[in-house]
Amino acid sequence: MAFELEALPYASDALEPHIDKDTMEIHHDRHHQAYVDNLNKAIAGTDAENLSLEDINKHISKYPAAVRNNGGGHFNHKLFWSILGPNAGGEPTGELAEAVKSTFGSFDELKTQLQNAGATRFGSGWAWLVVKADGQLAVTSTPNQDNPLMDVAEVQGTPILGIDVWEHAYYLKYQNKRPAYLEAVFNAINWDAVAQRFQEAK
Numbered sequence: 460m461a462f463e464l465e466a467l468p469y470a471s472d473a474l475e476p477h478i479d480k481d482t483m484e485i486h487h488d489r490h491h492q493a494y495v496d497n498l499n500k501a502i503a504g505t506d507a508e509n510l511s512l513e514d515i516n517k518h519i520s521k522y523p524a525a526v527r528n529n530g531g532g533h534f535n536h537k538l539f540w541s542i543l544g545p546n547a548g549g550e551p552t553g554e555l556a557e558a559v560k561s562t563f564g565s566f567d568e569l570k571t572q573l574q575n576a577g578a579t580r581f582g583s584g585w586a587w588l589v590v591k592a593d594g595q596l597a598v599t600s601t602p603n604q605d606n607p608l609m610d611v612a613e614v615q616g617t618p619i620l621g622i623d624v625w626e627h628a629y630y631l632k633y634q635n636k637r638p639a640y641l642e643a644v645f646n647a648i649n650w651d652a653v654a655q656r657f658q659e660a661k
């Protein structure tokens with residue numbers, strides 16, 4: 460069965476002023492759509508057509524580069540839209556807040572580590588908060604459209620937060636100022652959605 464692009468779970472201008480409407484529309488309607496279309500082309504007629512997106516990513520070393528790039532691209536963007544939202548920002552609460560404190564010492568330290576992971580990723584890629592196999596939280600980054608689910612990732616785990624640091628995620632509004640985008644995007648993170656993923660991943 461072919462993969463499909465779901466509509467954004469909020470209006471394309473809902474993340475203004477942190478992430479602008481034009482960026483959201485081009486990012487979702489064109490870039491994400493292209494990952495979905497190219498993933499479907501890459502798996503057409505292969506066994507991967509019967510697998511979930513998660514299973515394809517987990518066994519990505521078995522597949523050609525087109526599946527890695529576009530299967531990663533589809534998974535990563537799907538996750539990205541789901542952990543952003545209007546009237547968001549702030550800090551996590553509940554069990555996730557406790558886990559952040561015990562792992563990183565404070566929310567500010569987690570934020571700093573995520574921003575550093577994104578800012579120092581050369582070229583295109585992602586910054587991640589993951590739950591590792593031992594249940595511990597970790598910050599990592601991946602190049603291109605790789606992600607921590609992939610069996611080729613340096614740090615593997617279940618991603619519960621991903622921040623897209625490809626230029627297409629910020630260039631219209633922030634131009635070359637990736638750190639400014641990495642500050643602004645925190646005002647659009649829906650920590651309740653991240654906390655839900657944390658519960659599911661544990």
Ligand SMILES: [Fe+2]
Binds near residue numbers: 486490536623627628
């Ligand atoms: Fe992107």
